[in-house]
Amino acid sequence: MLIVMRNNATLKDITHVITTLEDRGVFPVVNKNGDQTLIGIAGKNPFTQEQLTALGGVEDVVDEKKPFKRVSREFHPEPTVIRIGNVTIGDGSFTTFAGPCAIESEQQIHEIARFVKSQGAQGLRGGAFKPRSSPYSFQGLGEDGLRFMRDAGKENGLVTVSEVMDVRQVPLLVKYVDMMQVGARNMQNFDLLREVGIAGKPVMLKRGLSATIEELLLAAEYIYNSGSPQIVLCERGIRTFEQSTRNTLDISAIPLCKQLSHLPIIVDPSHAAGRRDLIKPLSLAAVAVGADGVIIETHPVPDKATSDGPQSLTFPQFGECANAVNALVAATR
Ligand code: PEP
Ligand code: MN
8 A cells, every 4th residue: 555645745744644554553664756755554554545545645545556556547537638738638539740750950840840730730749859879860959959849839830749868858848848758768767757747747758669568657657646647658669579660569558558547648650660651551540549649750851851761751641641540530539
């Protein structure tokens, strides 16, 4: 059993819970998670969940046997709906984020923003801090890129999302974007998860390259426990033995996450497939399986893209994909 104290619980509240437990022979283990105090009870527990919940300053009493708690369906049976401006994610609608892998110039991101908006996208993606396998590859434009994207998003009425790679970058991302992306390589960077949770902006959490669904939901739990329930999960493919695609899109992760958790989940077919010919069918699969949206890479000249050209759709291909997705959404939701 784990007693989760409110962030604003006083020392008196915390001491009262501890002495109440000790008076009945229970030895609590006290932990801190940011501003929050967590009181664990190991072994025999003479209290009911209701009795503990009624104590002053207690926010939740959760069964520790379950690996994730506050992101679980049991904890919150209704779906979490994230609202960013006039975009809602998790309410049964379908949100399309689109844009380049990396923001390359002011002109590039404005051109892409105008185009994806004209095709019905609601969100603009673009990396300013890029996690590249090689230190010699383009690393992103940093703050300049974020500024270019903020302006392109504003001009075109698109919400923006960009990756935060390090705790030191959190204030910059908070300043410029509507939603912070924690990338696959950082899914278990627990300090970063805490920091983005404290920042309080919506977070898109991508599944790690070799992460299980349980690990993904536990990572989301870190963000949730740090203060931000506004989390969008993202299935972006996992590493398998298959060589014909960059990763393998785990399509079952979408209905499974929906069963297990109240958080919305979107699909990134671009990083899953690593090749542009599969983006449309995988996007349609995302709609069919109940995802809350997709995030797709597109570039006016993919062959000249600084990163992920092979998986980026040309504008005509993006238009075709968006039309097919919009038609399926209209027919099925
Ligand atoms: C990206 O979205 O550009 C990216 C690097 O994604 P991932 O973390 O899923 O590889
Ligand atoms: Mn990319």
